[in-house]
Amino acid sequence: MMNHKQNKPSLKKMIAPTLALLALPVISFALEPLPKNPPIPTDNPMSAAKIELGKELYFDPRLSKTGTVSCNSCHNVMLGGDDNRSASMGHEGKLGGRSAPTVWNSAFHSVQFWDGRAASLEEQAKGPIANAIEMGMDSHELAVKRLMSIPGYQKQFKAVYGGDKITIDQVAKAIAAYERTLLTPNSPFDRAMRGDKKAMNTSAQRGMQLVQTIGCTTCHMGPLFAGPALPQGQGFYQKFPLIAGSQYEAQYDLTKDLGRFNVTQKSEDKNLWRVPTWRNVALTAPYFHNGKVKTLDEAVRVMAKTQLNKTLTDTEVSDIVEFLNSLTGEFPKQSMPRLPETKNHSVIE
Amino acid sequence: MMNHKQNKPSLKKMIAPTLALLALPVISFALEPLPKNPPIPTDNPMSAAKIELGKELYFDPRLSKTGTVSCNSCHNVMLGGDDNRSASMGHEGKLGGRSAPTVWNSAFHSVQFWDGRAASLEEQAKGPIANAIEMGMDSHELAVKRLMSIPGYQKQFKAVYGGDKITIDQVAKAIAAYERTLLTPNSPFDRAMRGDKKAMNTSAQRGMQLVQTIGCTTCHMGPLFAGPALPQGQGFYQKFPLIAGSQYEAQYDLTKDLGRFNVTQKSEDKNLWRVPTWRNVALTAPYFHNGKVKTLDEAVRVMAKTQLNKTLTDTEVSDIVEFLNSLTGEFPKQSMPRLPETKNHSVIE
Numbered sequence: 001m002m003n004h005k006q007n008k009p010s011l012k013k014m015i016a017p018t019l020a021l022l023a024l025p026v027i028s029f030a031l032e033p034l035p036k037n038p039p040i041p042t043d044n045p046m047s048a049a050k051i052e053l054g055k056e057l058y059f060d061p062r063l064s065k066t067g068t069v070s071c072n073s074c075h076n077v078m079l080g081g082d083d084n085r086s087a088s089m090g091h092e093g094k095l096g097g098r099s100a101p102t103v104w105n106s107a108f109h110s111v112q113f114w115d116g117r118a119a120s121l122e123e124q125a126k127g128p129i130a131n132a133i134e135m136g137m138d139s140h141e142l143a144v145k146r147l148m149s150i151p152g153y154q155k156q157f158k159a160v161y162g163g164d165k166i167t168i169d170q171v172a173k174a175i176a177a178y179e180r181t182l183l184t185p186n187s188p189f190d191r192a193m194r195g196d197k198k199a200m201n202t203s204a205q206r207g208m209q210l211v212q213t214i215g216c217t218t219c220h221m222g223p224l225f226a227g228p229a230l231p232q233g234q235g236f237y238q239k240f241p242l243i244a245g246s247q248y249e250a251q252y253d254l255t256k257d258l259g260r261f262n263v264t265q266k267s268e269d270k271n272l273w274r275v276p277t278w279r280n281v282a283l284t285a286p287y288f289h290n291g292k293v294k295t296l297d298e299a300v301r302v303m304a305k306t307q308l309n310k311t312l313t314d315t316e317v318s319d320i321v322e323f324l325n326s327l328t329g330e331f332p333k334q335s336m337p338r339l340p341e342t343k344n345h346s347v348i349e
Numbered sequence: 350m351m352n353h354k355q356n357k358p359s360l361k362k363m364i365a366p367t368l369a370l371l372a373l374p375v376i377s378f379a380l381e382p383l384p385k386n387p388p389i390p391t392d393n394p395m396s397a398a399k400i401e402l403g404k405e406l407y408f409d410p411r412l413s414k415t416g417t418v419s420c421n422s423c424h425n426v427m428l429g430g431d432d433n434r435s436a437s438m439g440h441e442g443k444l445g446g447r448s449a450p451t452v453w454n455s456a457f458h459s460v461q462f463w464d465g466r467a468a469s470l471e472e473q474a475k476g477p478i479a480n481a482i483e484m485g486m487d488s489h490e491l492a493v494k495r496l497m498s499i500p501g502y503q504k505q506f507k508a509v510y511g512g513d514k515i516t517i518d519q520v521a522k523a524i525a526a527y528e529r530t531l532l533t534p535n536s537p538f539d540r541a542m543r544g545d546k547k548a549m550n551t552s553a554q555r556g557m558q559l560v561q562t563i564g565c566t567t568c569h570m571g572p573l574f575a576g577p578a579l580p581q582g583q584g585f586y587q588k589f590p591l592i593a594g595s596q597y598e599a600q601y602d603l604t605k606d607l608g609r610f611n612v613t614q615k616s617e618d619k620n621l622w623r624v625p626t627w628r629n630v631a632l633t634a635p636y637f638h639n640g641k642v643k644t645l646d647e648a649v650r651v652m653a654k655t656q657l658n659k660t661l662t663d664t665e666v667s668d669i670v671e672f673l674n675s676l677t678g679e680f681p682k683q684s685m686p687r688l689p690e691t692k693n694h695s696v697i698e
Binding site for chain 2: 059060061062066067068073076077078079080083084085089091092093094282283285286294295296297321325331333334335336337338339341342343344345346347348
């Protein structure tokens with residue numbers, strides 16, 4: 001991470017220059033700094049009390065059947081927002097089939113999950129709770145019943161939503177509200193976009209040009225480098241691998257999981273995936289939906305070959321990695337939540 | 350929890366009164382408020398940098414082989430310092446044999462673990478990391494090697510201890526330093542001891558008398574209600590069940606685990622256990638070494654019968670539970686640690 005204190009004077013300008021301000025000549029492009037705020041659904045307005053409740057729920061392992069897995073277990077906000085595992089491990093050591101996507105900046109995605117099967121953060125939050133290999137609650141009703149048996153939650157839900165009954169939608173809304181605060185602004189790239197010429201080193205600047213000239217930004221565009229702004233619920237998908245038959249396909253078992261097809265059962269959706277974000281990608285190894293690729297430089301090589309049919313030189317790879325590294329943002333300081341307790345008994349079976 | 354703002358004037362006196370200040374007549378006893386500071390070993394002085402490093406390690410799941418279990422997984426400081434499970438669940442869903450003791454105030458214990466097999470917090474911290482059913486690292490060497498591969502840790506260890514090599518003892522010292530900050534002062538009992546007559550309700554006051562008159566405090570004495578002050582490394586043990594043949598012995602499988610005997614192999618240590626703390630016991634259900642007793646009121650009944658050969662009335666049980674509830678302290682606000690990251694690769698296999 002660069003020392004942005006040094007760059008304070010230029011940061012203060014806070015202008016939105018074209019990249020002409022950077023040292024190298026740059027083509028026009030569709031890259032954008034991270035917006036200050038994500039879209040907020042009208043039926044789930046933010047409030048401090050709701051965000052705090054959502055944070056407690058996010059960290060509460062009692063949302064899993066065995067009391068051992070919380071949202072944070074696989075989407076660790078003390079790190080890059082995932083678990084750095086190829087496949088996530090749910091309760092009782094059960095192995096999932098995909099690598100956990102990062103929760104950081106997920107509020108800017110128009111659909112959630114690798115296959116876009118959730119139209120919102122609210123919908124996403126409900127999934128793992130009742131998934132047998134994730135948090136393993138037998139039903140949402142049981143999850144809600146358990147929360148109802150914790151007096152502190154009862155009180156907080158009432159304060160946030162009114163009424164005496166907790167619903168799974170309220171649970172999901174609170175978690176989503178908290179997740180909408182998980183933003184990482186001020187990456188070197190963002191600072192460069194605002195005019196700080198020293199924010200990105202020359203290798204990263206070369207990498208930034210490369211991803212545009214060779215075609216990566218055809219898909220990896222927009223504020224998340226995950227596609228154009230689309231209405232909530234409408235996903236931006238791409239086939240992966242696009243070019244069949246590369247050496248990597250078998251090596252990394254890229255086609256076995258059919259991705260979006262599993263959701264729609266349409267043959268044209270076979271091996272389609274939501275275009276993942278580049279933001280903080282330096283921190284979310286291993287890579288791709290199955291987490292089979294261990295390093296970012298190899299991930300860059302694989303993508304160039306399977307999506308663009310290009311074989312990159314080592315320098316090109318390292319420049320692109322350097323650019324991707326410039327997309328690591330600043331992680332906000334957080335307070336540790338205190339979870340509401342149960343007195344004289346446990347709610348874990 | 351009581352509102353101690355109301356009681357500020359009497360708190361300010363900060364005298365150490367006899368219980369004559371309370372409404373009820375009370376016999377002399379050996380109960381003490383929680384001291385302000387725990388003992389600090391001369392070879393592990395506290396520092397802000399060491400405590401912060403220790404907090405990061407405490408929350409870091411990468412200290413486990415699969416990257417899924419941190420110290421906090423079983424000793425959750427966002428709750429009562431344990432996992433509210435009868436037996437803890439380690440990495441890959443492996444089940445432990447005992448219920449996790451609370452980390453809160455553990456700095457006051459003269460030995461650690463249910464069977465006292467660790468003479469210090471430092472010694473304790475090393476155990477689970479290389480335990481096959483807990484964090485599952487194949488060796489301490491591998492744990493240290495993994496930490497060495499994380500640049501942020503390398504830097505922090507160097508700043509705290511000097512030198513370029515991380516050792517497992519340094520890891521343990523940092524974790525122990527953090528744990529020595531995990532104290533819960535100002536329980537209603539502590540406030541009562543300092544003269545606040547309203548801090549404990551009358552049922553709790555009756556319970557406090559009862560635990561002394563019937564004999565509980567023969568063992569549950571001292572600042573933790575876990576025995577007299579002993580030199581570090583010297584444990585205070587008691588046989589459990591002391592009186593054989595009660596209905597509870599078979600019902601809750603109390604004698605199968607031989608406790609201290611597993612450490613010493615001495616027959617006189619069979620079914621001996623470190624006397625556990627009463628502090629925050631309201632929050633650490635289920636109860637006893639095997640976590641077979643689900644509620645605190647049943648735990649009180651079991652103890653009265655198996656240790657004192659007494660059958661308590663329902664009122665006696667509820668008064669004692671009320672007293673035990675008055676030992677729930679104030680949990681300090683904490684900041685969430687940010688864990689040092691690895692760039693472009695994962696250290697999890």
